[in-house]
Amino acid sequence: MTKEQYLNQRKKLMNEAELLINEGKFEDSEAKMNEVKTLDNKWETIALANANLNALKDNAKVTELENKSVTVEGGKPVDNIVQPKPLDEKKAYENAWAKYMQGGKLEGIEKELFDKVNTEFSNAYTHDTTNTAILIPETVVAGIWKRAEEMYPLLADVRKFSVSGTLTMKKHTGIAAGDAAFYDEATATADEQNNFGEITLSGCELAKAITITWKLRSMAMEEFIPFIINELGERVGVALGKAVASGKGASASPREPEGVETALLAESGTPQVVTYDPDNATTPVPLTYKKVTEAIAKIHSSYLGGAAIYANNATIWTQLANLTDDNGRPLFIPDVTSGGVGRMFGMVVKPDAGLSKNNILIGNASAGYIMNTNEPMSVATEEHVKARTVDYAAYTIVDGAVLDTKAFALIRDIPTA
Template structure:
């Protein structure tokens, strides 16, 4: 089925592109059905990779093995032992010893033979001459993503793909009205217009510095500690990127390439029609409904409201009707803190004070994760510290501004500068 890793990636990319095309055509059920094909392909390749790693380990160790007696105690802790105990480790998961092996590598501790086998098995098919980072365990990474999604729901809600290399997406601009015709009338050509945006990939690098004294903590303490630190730093970068990322720098700009944020796009002159400015202590109900009216009908279903805690509790929660009854209903459901205008209000730390974003990020924004997040470490002997560097490649851009509307306090821009 696979010649090598590149062959697998090509097959996977083809399926993802097929799913994306179906999604763009509005065939959402067919698009989701491709997900099971991608999952099976991933599982097949993981089994292929494990088999290759085991064969390589056998060749390197050059230990005579009685294949008729794989339960031999002399093989305890080796790759052969892992082959003999399939019930201990499901085939669709990384080896159960990898979490401990990874933590010991980060802390500079000695691994057991079993842990060494697990460590090599996972990382042998990840490293290249340009990549020496260590794969973060699935359980640790899932915990990191969970914390990021809770703190930055806007990032959690955007549409994501995991395609290696460049991704070109169509950005819808305008569309002609749909018409009905009788049998004798010639059909007119549609007048849809599109522009393209290319997601090249932006470097996501965040560093956590730990003193050697702190590194003396037990593994059970180290894992949640480093997980929390990475969640905070990676989450802040992703949240900022999807909301306020500056995109590709111009000739006179001095920043590195970043994802293009939703707020950045809405603040451009050509998208002024999607912005409602307010100057009071909080926006009025009429301004809220006016912003909602700016979102194209096709995107209203699934839209939510995003703001930071200060704006939610000092402004949104204080919008009242003529008898002083608040329109905001505090109710922690579906990842939000309440509802207003029938939409869930989500607290997102990437939003600035006085910014209220209404929109459908799953339909209006596309993020691509080119490279999984890896983690490497570097010791500094004089300072008696260790740097843990998380590295990945992510990019994103708005597909259509019509999926969003922004309420913005007039003074907020001045306060930022």
């Protein structure tokens, strides 16, 4: 059928349909119009077939497209095509995580990324719990650690690792024989005999739960994430900050990281400890210039370059800030620009709530203490429908121990009997 035949036949059918409408024969006219639709579909098929045939005939001909653009009415020229930015998976996971924590439904790319990350996490770490642990985004964990370290500078200063499972490190404890020495020309150099110890950080379970109302959970996402960072940072910070300073170590039940105070007091003869007793009602032993210099002298000279002084806020302002030399000049110099509240003997004085009352720790934390995160931080949720609250339980496995006691000295308050 040619185009002319199609048009003539269509015109005839349309005229017949119009006559039937004028005569009031609506059902017949509808049937006639259906014939027109059938004819149109038939012609469309024929026209498409002809177009394909013509395209095949001209297939060998290469059309020059240069300068052949056509302006589309109402359209806008596209001069610069901006490529879509690659997906920032860390930020995308943070948003998906926050949405999930707020009880939102994840769909599309959000759900795919969320499931992928947590499947990998659950395959790497197995938990005996009926609640699914969700990996906290790196950006949020960094905020939690930062908040914890702001409150506990000793925790901030220690050397940190993130080794899954057990971390074992050798530490050099001394040279039994063969140290460097001067020799006569004919004398052979002695073989060196080193003594090594071993630190094994197998991990301590750290968990903390917070409970918030459904109403509070419905806050905006940009408010929810800082809220979680602040809440978990403070609570996790308390546990870790105290553990680094005075944790009981592997012998405790439950197991805790080893605190610097604990390690120094456990040494035979406590060679790195100086004592005083300011609260003794009968014969008080005050903190003096000489006791501070005695403590500093116990630190190996190789560690002094990065040493700082740590004590809780009350101890700083009742003991250290009032300390004077033999000429009555104050040893404590207030200074908030160096990362602490003051300086003594060239070292920064840092307030740390993890230190025991009246105890003063002097040392190089980055060289003398190591901490390992054996399992990254995750969080599980539990809904309480009647109370309209939700629990967020953060969980991680960490451990820490003193690498070298010679990096520290402790000025200890003698406990009251």
